[in-house]
Amino acid sequence: MVLALLISGLLAGVIGKYQLLPHCGTHAEKLIIVAACDGASSTGQIGNEVARRLTKAYPDGVRMCCLSAIGAGSKTHLGIFKKAKAVIAINGCQLMCTSNVLRQRGIEPAYEIVVAKEGINKMPSLDFNDEDVTRIADKIVKDFLSNFSLNTVEGER
Structure with a gap:
């Protein structure tokens, strides 16, 4: 029964250690x-x-x-993005691949940001500074998400 609820998307919360x-x-x-x-x-x-x-x-x-599903033309994912209350595009650098992929599929972001334009140097590394993540997340909350009534989970941002 639990599996059926999970598959149908009717259950959200915590199961075991998974949110x-x-x-x-x-x-x-x-x-x-x-x-x-990414x-x-x-x-x-x-x-x-x-x-x-x-998200957390x-x-x-x-x-x-x-x-990636948007870029691949997944009808399911295109429908999700088009029905959403709003879409945020987080771009890593000035190429703005995220925003461009969305627009190529007819999706206009309500808010977009370019991490590399926020005083963070793009480096050929998979490592990053946690403080930069917090700063960008806080900026998105201040500039955009604060306009919505959202419940938060303490300690996740």
Whole structure:
């Protein structure tokens, strides 16, 4: 029975040590969807980590979703992004791949940020500074997410 609830997306919460996310396919209208760079650089990895943290900090209102599926033209994922309350695009660098992939598929981000334009140097490394992640996440909250009524999980941002 629990498996059936998980598959249908009706159960969100915690099972064992895993925090379950709202099923973006059935809850898209209530969610702010985050698409993030996951590029092979420090700024790309920061973008991905920011998306993870925002999803964990606001489990009922913010959900990262697969940008690769958008690029691949997944009808399911395109529907999720198009039904979402809003879409955030986190770009690692000035190439703005995240925003460009979304726009190529007809999705206009309500908010976009470029990590490398926030005083963070792009390096050919998968390592990043945790303080930079916190700073970018806090900026997104201040500039955009604060406009929404969202419940937060303490200590996740």
